[in-house]
Amino acid sequence: MQDRKTMLLLGATSDIGRATALQYAQAGWQVLLAARNVEAARREADDIATRTGAEVGVHRLDILETDRFEAFIDELPTLPDTVACVVGELGDQARAQTDLGHATLLLRSNFEGPALLLGIFAERFLVRRSGTLIGVSSVAGDRGRGSNYVYGAAKAGFTAFLSGLRNRLAPAGLKMITVKPGFVRTRMTAGMKLPPLLTAEPEEVGRAIFAAAEKGRADVIYVRPVWRMVMTTIGLIPETLFKRLRL
Amino acid sequence: MTELTGWARYPRHETQLVPASAPAAIRTLLAKCSGSIARGNGRSYGDAAIGERTTLLTRGLDRMRAFDPETGLLKVEAGVLLADILTAFVHRGFFPPVVPGTKLVTVGGMIAADVHGKNHHRDGGFGNHLEQLKLVLPSGETIACSRENNADLFAATVGGMGLTGTIIEATFRLKPIETGWMRQRTVVAADLDGAMAALRETADATYSVAWIDCVARGASLGRSLIYAAEHATREEIEALRPGAAAFPPPKTGRLAVPFDLPAWTLNRWSVGAFNEFYFRRGAAQAGDPFLVHWDPYFFPLDGIQGWNRIYGRRGFIQHQCVIPTAAARPTLGAILDRISRRANPSFLAVLKQLGGSFGHLSFPLDGYTLALDLPVTDDVFPLLDEIDRLVVAAGGRLYLAKDSRQSQATFEAGYPGLAKFRDIRRAVGADGCVASRLSARLGI
Numbered sequence: 167m168q169d170r171k172t173m174l175l176l177g178a179t180s181d182i183g184r185a186t187a188l189q190y191a192q193a194g195w196q197v198l199l200a201a202r203n204v205e206a207a208r209r210e211a212d213d214i215a216t217r218t219g220a221e222v223g224v225h226r227l228d229i230l231e232t233d234r235f236e237a238f239i240d241e242l243p244t245l246p247d248t249v250a251c252v253v254g255e256l257g258d259q260a261r262a263q264t265d266l267g268h269a270t271l272l273l274r275s276n277f278e279g280p281a282l283l284l285g286i287f288a289e290r291f292l293v294r295r296s297g298t299l300i301g302v303s304s305v306a307g308d309r310g311r312g313s314n315y316v317y318g319a320a321k322a323g324f325t326a327f328l329s330g331l332r333n334r335l336a337p338a339g340l341k342m343i344t345v346k347p348g349f350v351r352t353r354m355t356a357g358m359k360l361p362p363l364l365t366a367e368p369e370e371v372g373r374a375i376f377a378a379a380e381k382g383r384a385d386v387i388y389v390r391p392v393w394r395m396v397m398t399t400i401g402l403i404p405e406t407l408f409k410r411l412r413l
Numbered sequence: 414m415t416e417l418t419g420w421a422r423y424p425r426h427e428t429q430l431v432p433a434s435a436p437a438a439i440r441t442l443l444a445k446c447s448g449s450i451a452r453g454n455g456r457s458y459g460d461a462a463i464g465e466r467t468t469l470l471t472r473g474l475d476r477m478r479a480f481d482p483e484t485g486l487l488k489v490e491a492g493v494l495l496a497d498i499l500t501a502f503v504h505r506g507f508f509p510p511v512v513p514g515t516k517l518v519t520v521g522g523m524i525a526a527d528v529h530g531k532n533h534h535r536d537g538g539f540g541n542h543l544e545q546l547k548l549v550l551p552s553g554e555t556i557a558c559s560r561e562n563n564a565d566l567f568a569a570t571v572g573g574m575g576l577t578g579t580i581i582e583a584t585f586r587l588k589p590i591e592t593g594w595m596r597q598r599t600v601v602a603a604d605l606d607g608a609m610a611a612l613r614e615t616a617d618a619t620y621s622v623a624w625i626d627c628v629a630r631g632a633s634l635g636r637s638l639i640y641a642a643e644h645a646t647r648e649e650i651e652a653l654r655p656g657a658a659a660f661p662p663p664k665t666g667r668l669a670v671p672f673d674l675p676a677w678t679l680n681r682w683s684v685g686a687f688n689e690f691y692f693r694r695g696a697a698q699a700g701d702p703f704l705v706h707w708d709p710y711f712f713p714l715d716g717i718q719g720w721n722r723i724y725g726r727r728g729f730i731q732h733q734c735v736i737p738t739a740a741a742r743p744t745l746g747a748i749l750d751r752i753s754r755r756a757n758p759s760f761l762a763v764l765k766q767l768g769g770s771f772g773h774l775s776f777p778l779d780g781y782t783l784a785l786d787l788p789v790t791d792d793v794f795p796l797l798d799e800i801d802r803l804v805v806a807a808g809g810r811l812y813l814a815k816d817s818r819q820s821q822a823t824f825e826a827g828y829p830g831l832a833k834f835r836d837i838r839r840a841v842g843a844d845g846c847v848a849s850r851l852s853a854r855l856g857i
Contacts, residue, residue: 206435209435209476210476212476212477212478212479213476213477213478216477216478216479216480216487216488216489216501217477217497217501218501219480219482219505353434356432
């Protein structure tokens with residue numbers, strides 16, 4: 167039997183993170199979970215280990231502490247084969263409009279932190295000449311809307327960063343997957359009224375991510391294909407009209 | 414406020430839903446609620462999992478904690494689904510010690526109802542296999558209970574319908590299996606005497622249960638198919654189905670009932686025709702043992718999503734009683750006779766032998782249990798009241814996890830452990846504070 171592959175999940179206490187890590191563990195991978203709340207991550211690690219019999223490690227990571235990133239990677243037991251970043255913070259758009267601290271938090275935790283960290287992994291993967299990166303961005307980044315443009319702008323930045331990274335990694339044969347899940351039934355969206363046809367379960371997202379990264383050839387995935395159509399349509403609306411819509 | 418029902422979709426009650434995302438959250442949520450009950454996956458049939466004022470949703474407590482393959486000991490949070498345990502462990506050669514008729518229940522619910530399976534006559538209920546449970550009391554204190562520690566609270570919580578506090582964690586032992594197949598044997602019984610005799614004769618089998626045709630009348634009253642089964646060994650797979658995978662994957666249901674069927678769909682003729690077909694098909698398989706996937710053997714109805722909608726908008730009532738052995742034959746005969754004469758007979762009827770139980774409010778006792786599904790109609794209530802009088806006269810009782818309508822007098826007559834249960838509830842400060850529609854209705 168060949169050596170077990172290792173995957174690192176950044177943002178392990180989110181519902182999408184949990185579902186993604188479980189997919190990898192079920193496929194026989196060794197899993198490393200990184201999160202700010204180590205105790206909560208431990209709960210997920212025990213769950214995944216019990217369900218699958220896999221080894222699951224827990225590592226502390228604060229996505230805002232960018233100066234700790236190099237050390238964080240150095241302290242991992244191994245440089246992972248796959249790194250998936252599902253870190254995200256929806257925040258409160260209304261508050262972000264007047265509270266600069268909150269707006270900064272959204273920009274940093276959705277764009278700056280995830281992008282810089284995946285950037286460092288990309289450099290190490292290039293040296294090793296292997297590795298797969300996965301970044302969970304958002305359909306909110308496809309076009310800015312009045313109801314969530316601070317979050318959306320951060321995700322747009324992240325999407326652009328990942329696109330550029332993919333462009334750089336492709337000649338070396340390294341994979342960079344961008345995931346735009348659309349609506350997902352998670353703690354983050356609990357209580358919101360979501361259209362059933364556009365809303366995925368976290369398990370569905372986990373399965374789609376694993377399939378795209380480890381089996382498929384897609385670069386950018388919308389978990390439910392209908393989202394590609396929805397976002398293309400939204401992208402085609404002329405700005406003169408778009409600015410008047412309540413979205 | 415949200416309108417909530419049990420699986421049978423009758424009755425409906427307004428309640429406030431309070432979701433919990435982790436065991437640690439239960440403490441604070443419980444302290445803030447009064448007239449509150451925990452609800453897992455909502456598969457109790459009646460009003461047991463509807464809070465008097467608030468309903469604490471525990472599906473967020475769905476993490477598994479630890480498993481030891483040496484001993485089979487599994488520790489999980491209380492909101493974990495039985496289906497998830499089966500998905501994770503059957504292919505690794507382990508099976509839960511007791512499973513009810515659906516896998517879409519939480520472990521907390523299995524403890525609260527002290528569920529029984531087709532092996533109750535041999536192995537007892539789920540509570541008999543619990544090593545330990547963790548309970549959050551209304552005071553916020555978390556207590557570990559087992560047969561050795563806090564034994565009284567343990568016996569009150571097993572089968573206690575969530576009324577002693579909120580169960581947050583459980584440890585129990587899975588049993589080793591060689592394959593994911595069942596070796597089933599079908600016995601045909603021409604009438605009720607034959608069915609009871611066949612259940613006694615198959616009592617040495619690990620699993621046994623009878624399906625009764627409730628439309629059959631007169632000399633055929635109680636005609637049945639008795640299903641006895643064992644977990645198949647590898648040798649038996651080789652003999653009966655050479656080359657089959659030892660652990661077939663879980664089945665995912667593709668059938669679904671997409672809307673409420675009109676109330677007239679199930680009538681004497683449609684049910685009669687179905688039963689005739691089902692009986693003949695089953696009878697044709699009688700005799701030689703054959704292999705069945707564990708999933709359809711234990712959970713045939715889970716294959717049809719939303720099967721509770723076939724009874725129409727008004728919902729249905731599942732009536733499950735147990736009759737002590739001595740009085741079983743005449744009482745079951747009288748019940749079946751009344752059911753078989755109805756224009757609207759029971760679509761689903763199951764007969765099974767039970768052993769005893771240790772929970773103060775646990776349902777099983779030495780005897781025979783009969784479960785009936787009846788659509789809600791105006792005339793179903795007087796009929797069931799009449800049946801309840803037969804049950805009480807025979808020293809029997811009704812299963813609280815299925816109940817939505819029995820009277821307080823019927824309940825009190827059937828559960829001699831009630832006084833003790835009330836004492837324990839008072840002692841831990843749960844009376845008044847932890848309350849479901851069921852506990853309010855029955856004065857628990």
